[in-house]
Amino acid sequence: MNNLLIHLFWGVNLLAGLSLPAQSKSLFPEDQIKPRIRVIIDNDFGGDPDGLFQLVHQILSPSAEIKGIIGSFIKPGGFGGASETAASACKSVNEVLKIMGYSDKFSVYEGANSGFSDLKTPIISDGVKAIVKEAMREDTSLPLYIVCGAGLTDIASAYLMEPKIAGHLTLIWIGGSEYSDLASPPPGASSVEYNLGIDLKAGQIIFNNSDIAIWQVPRNAYRQALLSYSELLLKVKTQGKIGEYLSQKIENVMKMTQKFNYLIGETYILGDSPLVLLTALQSSFEADPSSSKYVLKHAPKINDSGLYEEIPSSRNIRVYTNLDIRLMFEDFFSKLTLFNKHD
Numbered sequence: 001m002n003n004l005l006i007h008l009f010w011g012v013n014l015l016a017g018l019s020l021p022a023q024s025k026s027l028f029p030e031d032q033i034k035p036r037i038r039v040i041i042d043n044d045f046g047g048d049p050d051g052l053f054q055l056v057h058q059i060l061s062p063s064a065e066i067k068g069i070i071g072s073f074i075k076p077g078g079f080g081g082a083s084e085t086a087a088s089a090c091k092s093v094n095e096v097l098k099i100m101g102y103s104d105k106f107s108v109y110e111g112a113n114s115g116f117s118d119l120k121t122p123i124i125s126d127g128v129k130a131i132v133k134e135a136m137r138e139d140t141s142l143p144l145y146i147v148c149g150a151g152l153t154d155i156a157s158a159y160l161m162e163p164k165i166a167g168h169l170t171l172i173w174i175g176g177s178e179y180s181d182l183a184s185p186p187p188g189a190s191s192v193e194y195n196l197g198i199d200l201k202a203g204q205i206i207f208n209n210s211d212i213a214i215w216q217v218p219r220n221a222y223r224q225a226l227l228s229y230s231e232l233l234l235k236v237k238t239q240g241k242i243g244e245y246l247s248q249k250i251e252n253v254m255k256m257t258q259k260f261n262y263l264i265g266e267t268y269i270l271g272d273s274p275l276v277l278l279t280a281l282q283s284s285f286e287a288d289p290s291s292s293k294y295v296l297k298h299a300p301k302i303n304d305s306g307l308y309e310e311i312p313s314s315r316n317i318r319v320y321t322n323l324d325i326r327l328m329f330e331d332f333f334s335k336l337t338l339f340n341k342h343d
Contacts, residue, residue: 026062027060027062027335027338027339027342028062033062033063034062034063035062035063035064035065035142036063036064036142036287037063037064037065037142037143037144037145037279037280037282037287038064038065038067038134038140038142038143038144038145039058039064039065039066039067039144039145039146039147039279040066040067040068040069040070040130040131040134040144040145040146040147041054041055041058041066041068041069041070041147041275042070042072042111042127042131042146042147042148042149042150042154042155043055043070043071043072043089043148043149043150043272044071044072044073044074044075044089044149044150044151044198045071045089045090045092045093045096046071046074046084046085046088046089046091046092047074047075047089047150048271048272049246049249049250049253050149050225050268050269050270050271050272050273051149051150051272052092052096052246052249053246053270053272053273053332054149054270054272054273054275054276055069055093055096056096056100056242056246056336057273057276057280057331057332057335058147058275058276058279058280059096059097059100059102059106060335060336060338060339061276061279061280061281061331061335063280063282064145064276064279064280065142066106067107067130067134067144068106068107068108068109068127068130068131068134069093069106069107069108069109070086070108070109070110070111070127070130070131070154071086071087071088071089071090071091071092071093071108071109071110071111071127072086072089072111072112072127072150072151072153072154072198073085073086073089073111073112073113073114073151073153073198074088074089074150074198075151075194075197075198084113085113086110086111086112086113086125086127087110087113089110089111090108090109090110093108094108095245096242096245099241099242099245100242100339107130109125109126109127109129109130110125110126110127111125111126111127111128111153111154112125112127112128112153112154112157113125114153115151115153115198115199115200115201115202116153116156116199116201116202116205117201118201119201119204119205119209120160121160122156122157122158122160122161123153123157124157124161125154125157127154128154128157128158128161129161131146131154131155131158131165132158132161132162132165135158135162135165135168135169136162136164136165136168143170144168144169144170145169145170145171145172145279146169146170146171146172147172147275147278147279148171148172148173148174148175148275149174149195149271149272149275150174150175150195150198151175151195151196151198151199151202151203152171152173152175152199152202152203152205152206153198153199153202155171155202155206155212156199156201156202156203156205156206156210157202159205159206159210159212160205163210165212166210166211166212166213167211169212169213170212170213170214170215171206171212171213171214171215172214172215172217172275172278172279173195173206173214173215173216173217174195174217174222174271174272174274174275175193175194175195175196175203175216175217175218175219176193176195176196176203176216176218176219176308177189177191177192177193177196177218177219177306177307177308178218178219178220179218179297179300179308179319182220182295182319182321183218183220183321184220185219185220186219186220186223189219191305191306191307192305192306192307193218193219193306196302196306197306200302200304200306203302203306204302207299207300207301207302208299208301208302211315213317214299214317214318215278215294215317215318215320216317216318216319216320217274217275217278217320217323218319218320220321221274221320221321221322221323222269222271222272222274222323223269223271224322224323224325225269225270225271225273225274225323225325225328226267226268226269226270226325227267227268227269227270227329228266228267229250229254229266229267229268230266231329231333232247232250232268233247235333235336235337236333236336239336239337239339239340240336240339240340242336242339243336243340250268253268273328273329273332274292274320274323274328276328276331276332277289277292277323277324277327277328278292278320281324281327281328281331289324291324291327292320292322292323292324293320293321293322294318294319294320294321295318295319295321296316296317296318296319297316297317297319298310298311298312298313298314298315298316298317299311299314299315299316299317300314301314
């Protein structure tokens, strides 16, 4: 996310109006595609609209069973004047579920409303309790992924609450700045990447102190997820009430930036959508995100400035460098079209 946009939009309400719900129907015959993984979604849905695109895509992906949706708080200062609270994020989630006709299908939880004041005290919320409960289940063998598109407060709190969850899940995180040996930061980028800056101490708990398995999608990777405005108009906006809703969210951003003479051009970064790519769209055999590239790195220490320090003795984590954007977006467009046919 772009820090300049965050400050430019302060005080502007970007929320679009509600639409009538669609009919709840499965895209595929249930005997063809069954869940093979579990996911808990944790995102700041009240801020940058990229999280809402990820949410819709994940909902329409039956191979990944959604075991909970957590609304998290926005970095102080907000995004476009949106409320900073977890309750506001959950409100946006429930808007989407209502439009899609899924109001009663998924459990929606509030996460924390603020970041850590120290590195040892968890911030308990309904979202944190849901993570711990799902991670400690013994009645399923389906792998569990916690997919985070914002800060790491909730998963860090869950780890502090019950460290044993580390052996029962994989964290996929959209966030963190570039690794100097892999990529250069974009022009004018802040040294502390936006999602890490939401709660720096949470990042330190996860990277420095925990043994949680991490698949990281840093800034240079998630910025590859560029959706063009023409694609939005032809392949999203035309697809029923939910397509109109999602498109309006981005068009609101485009209009507001123009008022501040800050032109974002004709693309938008849907930086949270790789969470779907790396979970629901894993390969058929030897399941893995086989069409995207990563390197194994020793988990860095995140210092108090939000920068990486090399720790050669630390555990390995995956750091994604190249994402299969074609598969990700074409699958999203196709599922929207199929869903619209059921509307």
